[in-house]
Amino acid sequence: ISFYKFIISGEYLVPADLALAGEAASISKEMDITIERQVVIGVLVCLTIIISGFKCKWIEFRKGYRLAGSILCATLFFTTAVIGAKVCPREQGATSPKPSLTVNEKYNENGFIVGFTQEIIDLLVEEPEGYSKEKVESLLAPYTLGGSEEMDIKPNIIMIMSESFFDVTKLTEVTFSQDPLSFFRSCQNQLGKGNLSTAIYGGRTSQTEYEVLTGQSVYFTDPSNIAYNEFVHEDTPSLAKLLKAEGYQTMALHGYEKKFFSRDKAYPNLGLDTFIASEDFVAPDLARGYISDNTLVDHVVQLYEDKGEQPLFYHIVTMQNHMPYSDTYKTNGITVSGSDLSREQQDILETYANGLKDSDKALEKLVNYFSQVKEPTIIVMYGDHLPALDEQYSLYKDCHYIKGNFDAIDCSKLYETPLMVWNNYGLPSHDFGTIDTTYLSSQLLNYIGYHKDPYMNYLLDASKVLRGYGEYFDIDGTGQVQSPKARSAQEKEMLKNLWLIQYNRLGVE
Structure with missing residues (x-):
């Protein structure tokens, strides 16, 4: 496996x-x-x-000898695993419980048994050094200003997390017969643009969802530890709950099964009162075997028209562009060429690019509809992670998107997805830059004039110290990529305090 x-x-x-x-x-x-x-x-x-x-x-052994031998072998096995895992190099201090080696490095250096056991140990969430509720309250106290300030306008908010969303035109040595994301790009250039720095690549979609909806980072609890299974409960703070307190209806729409990543259990605990998934669709249009983005957009429009007087918050997760890309999907006629591409890689990119064009058309349909709507509305579209287009990043390497040494620069490219923010009520254009996924909600709330939540206000200041952080790379306050080993004292202190606050919000004490 x-x-x-x-x-x-x-x-x-x-x-x-x-x-x-x-x-x-x-x-x-x-x-x-x-x-x-x-x-x-x-x-x-x-x-x-x-x-x-x-x-x-x-050789005939007595039963007692066989039992003793079995116990001895089992003891040696588990002792090797546990002791070996505990003596692996680990990062010390309260800044983060993360190990100093990546998962692959640990497995390569210490073998599967020790590496796997080390990961079991890392899944345990330990109380940060220096933690107390009083400490957390003191950190958040300066950010309670604006707690009674009312929003001038409460726009409908539509947040679309597009499956495996990547701007393929960044593969500069590849030529596409047409831009798969022409409309998305035009929206970026006119209104809101940026990129998200994610914690995941190629899978574990729900981790990005969790970070966006809660503002809490899976970095501190291990990116492989599925937050929806471990850390979401009825008291979990979330963007949806903040908006519910402002009178919003809250809905989730997903193009796949409700039980996938335990969304059926997590969404109600995150304040999403209505959840519509693939089981609820009757004869939907499919693309590549999945419910199409166009079908989801039609459903969003229908839900809006039936909503009543309350403003709406939609959390939408698409599925159409999910891996694998070995099928042949040429609906939009986009062709690909590149001197370093194999025929198989060319087919993969053409399938992916044609799927992206479907997503782009669906976005255009949604934006055109809400351009005619009088109610103020804001649409946010971003990706959960980059697509695993080929085995072991080979297509990204062959196209020279990354060098293949997987340093901080390489990883920053593999863990970055596009961001677009559009509105129909005159909010000024804004460049969000590259920001950590956990900052998106705070940046959005600030953009629309909501400042009531101390934690979201705190994240605005945190983003000025480190615009992104994670296991493989950081983005400093000026937007420059750096190794986590190069963190300054201020950056380490910010992460330490952020983990204290997030540990308190996890409710695992």
Whole structure:
């Protein structure tokens, strides 16, 4: 399992993946996975050894000896795993519980057993050094100003998290017969633009959702630890709850199954009162086997027209452009060329680019509709993560999008998705720059004139110190990419305090 996960996503199996067995089974049926010969040989050899161990009677051992031997072997195994995991290099201090080595580095250096056990240990959320409720209250106290300030306008808010959304024109050595994101780009240039720095690549979509909806980072609790399963409960603060307190109706719309990533349980706890998913659609239009973005947009329009007087908050998750990209999808006639592309890579990019064009058309349809609506409305569109277009980042390397050394610069490119913010009621154009996913809600609330929540106000100041942070790279206050090892004293202090506040909001004490 770890082998195939590495082939697809470039990452080894981690303990948190075991909780996603249902999600993996659901998605794997869409994928064309080739059984590798070396895996088959390895399995056959192991089975042969096991059967031989039962059948062959070279030496007769008493039952007691066999039991003692089994206990000894088990003890050695688990001792090696646990002690080995505990002595792995770890980052010390309260800034972050994260290990100093990445998952892949730990597995490569210490082997699967020790690496896997280390990840189990890392899933445990420990109380940060220096934590107290009083400390958290003192950190947030200066940010309570504006608590009674009313919003002048309460716009409808439509937030679209577009599956595997990436600006493929950044592959500068590849030529596309037409721009797949021409309308998205025009909206960016006219009104609101930027990029999101995400914690994930190629999968674990719900982690980005969690960060956007709560403003809390999975960096502190391990990006592989699915937050919807572990940290969302009825008291979890969220953007939707803040807006509900302002009189908003709150809805979620998703193009896949409700149980996927436990959204059916997480959404109500996040204050999303209505959840519509694939089970609720009757004969929807499909694209690549998934509910199309165009169908979701039609549903958004219908929900709006039936909404009544209250302003609406929509959280929308698309599915059309989900991996794999081995199918042939040429609906929009976009062709791709590049001197360093194989025929297979060219087909992958054409399938992906044509799917992006569908998303772009759906956005245009939505914007055109709300351009004619009198009620103030704001539309936000962003990506959850980059697509895993090919095995082990090979297409990104072959197109020279990354160098392949996976330093901070490489990773910043692999963990960045486009952001667009549009409105129909005269808000000024704004360049959000590249910001951490956890900052999006605070930036949006500030943009529309909401300043009541101390934590969201705190995040505005935090973003001036570090515009993005994570396991592989940081973005400093000036927008420059740097290694996490290069953090200044101010940046370390900000992260330490941010973790104290977020630990308090997790409610795991």
